[in-house]
Amino acid sequence: MARPGFVLEVDRSTPPILTWHGEGFRLERLPAGRSRVIYAPEPLKPLDDPDEEIRQALLHPMGDSAPLPDLLFAGMRLTIAFDDISLPLPPMRRPDNRQRVMEAVLEMAAAAGVDDVVLICALALHRRMTEAELRHAVGDRVYDAFAPSGRLLQHDAEDPAGLVHLGQTDQGEDVEINRRAAESDLLVYVNINLVAMDGGHKSVATGLASYRSLRHHHNVRTMRHSRSFMDQERSELHSSNWRMGRLIAASGVKVFQIETTLNNDAFPEQMGFLQKREWEWTARDRGAYLATTKSLSLAPPRVARSIFQSIKAPHAMTSVYAGEVEAVHRATTDMVYRQQLVAVDGQTDIAVFGLPHLCPYNVNSIMNPILVMCMGLGYLFNLYRGQPVVRRGGVAILSHPTPWAFHPVHHPSYIDFFEEVLADTTDPVEIEKNYEARFANDEWYRHLYRTSHAYHGVHPFYMWYWGAHALEHLGRVIIVGGEPRSVRRLGFSPASTLADALEMASDVVGRDATITHLHCPPIMIADVS
Amino acid sequence: MRALRVERSLTRFAAARISAQPHPLRLADVDPPDLPGADWQVVRPLLSGICGSDLATVSGRSSRWFEPIVSFPFVPGHEVVADTDDGTRVVIEPVLHCRIRGVDPVCPACAAGRTNHCERLVAGHLSPGLQTGYCRDTGGGWSALLVAHQAQLHPVPEGWTDEAAVMVEPTACAVHAALAAPIGHGVTAVVIGAGTIGLCTIAAVAHLRPDVTELIAVAKHPEQRRLARELGATHVVDPDEIRRAVRRATGSWILDQGQLTGGAGVVWDCVGSAGSIADALAVAAPGATVVLAGMPGHVGVDLTGLWQREIRLAGAYAYGPEPAAGGRHSFELAMEVVGRAGLDRLVSARYPLDRYSEAIDHAAHAGGRGATKVVFDLRNERRR
Numbered sequence A: 001m002a003r004p005g006f007v008l009e010v011d012r013s014t015p016p017i018l019t020w021h022g023e024g025f026r027l028e029r030l031p032a033g034r035s036r037v038i039y040a041p042e043p044l045k046p047l048d049d050p051d052e053e054i055r056q057a058l059l060h061p062m063g064d065s066a067p068l069p070d071l072l073f074a075g076m077r078l079t080i081a082f083d084d085i086s087l088p089l090p091p092m093r094r095p096d097n098r099q100r101v102m103e104a105v106l107e108m109a110a111a112a113g114v115d116d117v118v119l120i121c122a123l124a125l126h127r128r129m130t131e132a133e134l135r136h137a138v139g140d141r142v143y144d145a146f147a148p149s150g151r152l153l154q155h156d157a158e159d160p161a162g163l164v165h166l167g168q169t170d171q172g173e174d175v176e177i178n179r180r181a182a183e184s185d186l187l188v189y190v191n192i193n194l195v196a197m198d199g200g201h202k203s204v205a206t207g208l209a210s211y212r213s214l215r216h217h218h219n220v221r222t223m224r225h226s227r228s229f230m231d232q233e234r235s236e237l238h239s240s241n242w243r244m245g246r247l248i249a250a251s252g253v254k255v256f257q258i259e260t261t262l263n264n265d266a267f268p269e270q271m272g273f274l275q276k277r278e279w280e281w282t283a284r285d286r287g288a289y290l291a292t293t294k295s296l297s298l299a300p301p302r303v304a305r306s307i308f309q310s311i312k313a314p315h316a317m318t319s320v321y322a323g324e325v326e327a328v329h330r331a332t333t334d335m336v337y338r339q340q341l342v343a344v345d346g347q348t349d350i351a352v353f354g355l356p357h358l359c360p361y362n363v364n365s366i367m368n369p370i371l372v373m374c375m376g377l378g379y380l381f382n383l384y385r386g387q388p389v390v391r392r393g394g395v396a397i398l399s400h401p402t403p404w405a406f407h408p409v410h411h412p413s414y415i416d417f418f419e420e421v422l423a424d425t426t427d428p429v430e431i432e433k434n435y436e437a438r439f440a441n442d443e444w445y446r447h448l449y450r451t452s453h454a455y456h457g458v459h460p461f462y463m464w465y466w467g468a469h470a471l472e473h474l475g476r477v478i479i480v481g482g483e484p485r486s487v488r489r490l491g492f493s494p495a496s497t498l499a500d501a502l503e504m505a506s507d508v509v510g511r512d513a514t515i516t517h518l519h520c521p522p523i524m525i526a527d528v529s
Numbered sequence B: 001m002r003a004l005r006v007e008r009s010l011t012r013f014a015a016a017r018i019s020a021q022p023h024p025l026r027l028a029d030v031d032p033p034d035l036p037g038a039d040w041q042v043v044r045p046l047l048s049g050i051c052g053s054d055l056a057t058v059s060g061r062s063s064r065w066f067e068p069i070v071s072f073p074f075v076p077g078h079e080v081v082a083d084t085d086d087g088t089r090v091v092i093e094p095v096l097h098c099r100i101r102g103v104d105p106v107c108p109a110c111a112a113g114r115t116n117h118c119e120r121l122v123a124g125h126l127s128p129g130l131q132t133g134y135c136r137d138t139g140g141g142w143s144a145l146l147v148a149h150q151a152q153l154h155p156v157p158e159g160w161t162d163e164a165a166v167m168v169e170p171t172a173c174a175v176h177a178a179l180a181a182p183i184g185h186g187v188t189a190v191v192i193g194a195g196t197i198g199l200c201t202i203a204a205v206a207h208l209r210p211d212v213t214e215l216i217a218v219a220k221h222p223e224q225r226r227l228a229r230e231l232g233a234t235h236v237v238d239p240d241e242i243r244r245a246v247r248r249a250t251g252s253w254i255l256d257q258g259q260l261t262g263g264a265g266v267v268w269d270c271v272g273s274a275g276s277i278a279d280a281l282a283v284a285a286p287g288a289t290v291v292l293a294g295m296p297g298h299v300g301v302d303l304t305g306l307w308q309r310e311i312r313l314a315g316a317y318a319y320g321p322e323p324a325a326g327g328r329h330s331f332e333l334a335m336e337v338v339g340r341a342g343l344d345r346l347v348s349a350r351y352p353l354d355r356y357s358e359a360i361d362h363a364a365h366a367g368g369r370g371a372t373k374v375v376f377d378l379r380n381e382r383r384r
Helices: A050-059 A097-111 A131-138 A140-149 A202-207 A220-224 A236-250 A269-275 A283-298 A301-309 A325-340 A369-380 A412-424 A428-440 A443-451 A459-466 A468-473 A484-489 A498-509 B010-019 B052-058 B064-069 B162-166 B168-178 B196-208 B222-231 B239-250 B274-283 B304-308 B330-341 B353-364
Strands: A006-009 A017-020 A025-028 A035-039 A077-082 A116-121 A152-154 A163-168 A174-178 A186-193 A255-262 A317-323 A341-344 A348-354 A390-399 A476-480 A493-495 A515-519 A525-528 B002-006 B025-029 B040-049 B080-084 B089-092 B146-149 B153-155 B187-192 B212-218 B235-237 B264-269 B284-292 B312-315 B347-351 B373-377
Touching (some): A017 A515, A025 A283, A050 A097, A050 A317, A097 A140, A097 A186, A097 A255, A116 A131, A116 A140, A140 A152, A186 A325, A202 A236, A220 A468, A236 A325, A255 A325, A369 A459, A369 A476, A369 A484, A412 A428, A476 A498, A493 A498, B002 B353, B040 B089, B080 B162, B089 B162, B168 B196, B168 B330, B187 B196, B187 B239, B222 B235, B274 B284
Parallel strands (some): A035 A515, A077 A116, A341 A525, A348 A390, B187 B212, B284 B312
Antiparallel strands (some): A017 A025, B040 B146
C-alpha cells in the first residue's frame, strides 16, 4: 500500500536533500533543528483495467446525467473537447488517458450512428499543438480518423466567427465560448486532472473561451483572492468559472464531463531516485544520481533540455468519473486530494522550492524567466490548502538557473513582456493597468497565436498574475543559481548557493528562521493547519 | 609648438589596423602654420574633442574616399573651442569651403549657402582638406595653435564652460542630421547608437522635432541608457531588442527574416556599421527616411528592403542653413541645444597631449567605460 505524505524534521543525521534545479538537481544540506522537508505521498495503486473502468463510468454516470449511449443518436452534432499539452506533467507514456477515453466515447458514438463528430483541443490562450503532440494525446487511430478530414480542431479564441457569446453572469462576466461546442447537441469534455485546480466548470468555461471571457477571472484581483487555486472553496478563480459554467448549462449547452486522475508516478525507473526519500536511496539510486548529474553537468543546456523534455512519465490512471460536471468534479477532487494531500503543521518563515525543468507552458519548449516566476510563485507557492506554507512577510527561495532564454516561436510576447514591461515595473496591478490591453490586442501576436504555435499575446501577463498573491504575501524572493540579470529583471535577488540565500533571507526573517522545503515534484498539496 | 600629427605612411596605417594602436599619430614639435591670408588669424585651442572620424583615421580604418580631400601631414582635431589673440573664446566651424579657400566665384553649393556640399575642397589657396583637422595648411585642434578663417569662428556665449563650447560642433552635426528627415506628424522615430553623435541627435530631436512623439533610442551601455533617457528618448533598448521594440511601438509585425512589416517614420543611424544600417532598414516603415549620421565606410548591406519599401537613405554631413528651421544655421541651433540640454555633461574625460595613446584608447572604448566625449585639454599646453 502506498505510504502517505510525510514531513521530515531535519536533524544532524539527515542526509542532503535533493533539490530540483531546472534541468538538473542539487543535494542541499538544510540547517538542523529548524528545517523540515515535505514529501509527497507515494503513487496510488492504478486501476487494474482502465478501459473497462472508463466504459463503466460512461454507462453509469454521476449526478443527473443519463448514460452516454442514451445521449447519442444518429444525426446529432457531437463535439469532444479535450485538455491540451499542458497536462499532464511530464507528458505520460502512451496510451494517454485522453486516447483511452476518446476511443471509448467514439466507439459508443459509432454504435449510435453518430456521424457529425468533431474533436476540439481546448487550448484557451495556449499555443496550438503540433501533429506529433496531438498524436501523442489522442493516439494515431483517432488522429488519422479525424485530422485529415478537418474534424480535429484546435480552439481559436480569436476567431470571431467561431465564438458565441452566451450572456453574462450575475457578476457581469461575459461568457463567450467555442461556437461548435456550444451549438452541438452534446459536448463531451475529456479531462486529465493532474492537480485539484483542473477540471470542473473550468474545463469548458476556460478551455473553450475567448479572451473577452477569460479576462474576467484571469486578472490580478481574482488571482489574489484565490487561496489557493487548489482549494475550490476558497478560490475566486473557481467561483468565477463555476458561475460561467452554470450559465453555459443554463444556455442549453449540454456537457458530459469525463475526468480522469493520475497517480504521481512521475519519472521513469532509471530516474527512480527522484521519487524516493533520500535516506532510502539504494546504492543503485546513488549511482544513478551521480551518473545523471555528472552527464547533465557536461551537456550543453540545449542537450540537457532535450533529455528532460523527452521524459515520458509512467503516470497511471487511478480513477475515472463521468456525467454531470459538478458531481464528477467533486469525486475527482477527492481522488486528487487522496494522492496529493500532506498534513503540515503550521507555517514557516522560509520556503524552499526547487523548480524542475517543466511547467504547464513549456512542454517541448524553454522554461523562460517568466515561467520560472510562475512556476515558483504561481504553482509551487499555491500548492497548499488552508494557508500558504510560508508565513506572510516570509521568504521564498527558488532554485533554478533562470537563463535569459525564450522559445521564439512559442513565447514571442513573453520576450516583449520581459524586455519592455518588466523593465518598467514588476507590480502586477501596474502591469495590468498599463500594458495588458496593448498586448492582448496586438495584431501580430494574434496572428502568431492563430496560425503558428505561439501563446496568446496576453499569456505572459497571466503568468505574472498567477504569482500576484505570492508577490503580495512574501517579504522577499531569492533565486539560487539563477542568471543574475534575469533574476534582477524579475525583481528578485540572485544568490549563488542555498547557504547564501539563507543568509540573505535572515535580513528579512531573522537568523533562527524556520525553513520548509517542498520536495516537489512529485506533486503534492500541503494541507497547512 | 607641440602637436599630434598624422603622416602619410602605409606601414603605420597597416600597423594600426592590426594592433588597434594609433600608430599613424605622432607627438612632435612642429612649426606653427602660416596665416594663409588676410582674413585668417591664429587661435589657441582650449579643448579639442576626439571624434569617431578621428578614431577611424588614426586606427587606419578610414575609407580611401577621403584620400583626395585630405592633405598630409595634418594635425587632427575639428571639434575645437579656442581663444583668439584678442581673448575672444570661439568655437570653430571646420568645413574648408570656397570662401575660406579664396575660390572666386564660389561653387553653386556654396553660393546657395550649403557649404557642407562644397565642390571645391581641393581648390583655392589651401591644400586639399574637407575640414580643419584634415588639411596640412591650417593645423588642427590637437595642438597648441592653429589658424582659422574669420568665417569659421563662432563666439562662445558668455558664461559657458569650455566643455559646453566643445560640444557645439558635434551637436551641430546632430542638428543637421535631426533636420535631414522630412517633418511629419506623430512620428515614431529611432536613434541607433548612443555615443556622442547618438546622444546629441537625441537631444536635437527632442528640441527641434516636436513632430516626433515617440523616440526609441538604442544604447548598449548602462550610462548611455541613462543619458539617452535624460536627453529625451521615450524608450531605451538594447541593440538586440530594437526590432521588437519598434514593432511594439508601431503595432507592426516581424517577418521571418527579421524585418518589420511597418516600422518607424525616421531612423537615425549614429553608428554606421553594417549591422546598424541593416537594423535601420529593418525597422524603417515603408516610405520612411533613414539618416546616416554616423560615418559608415565600407559596409555590406542587403538593400532589397530599401527598394521594396521605398525607404529613403540620406546622409547627414556637417552643417549649414537648415530649411526645416527657417534657414537658421546648424551652429546657431546647436548653441541652443547644447545650452538647453546641458550637453556639457557629455564631456567625460580630459587628457593632455602627452597621454594621447590613453586618450585614443579611452575614446575608442568610451561607451563600455561609462564615457561619452573624450577631449584633449590644451589649457596647460606650452604655447610658442
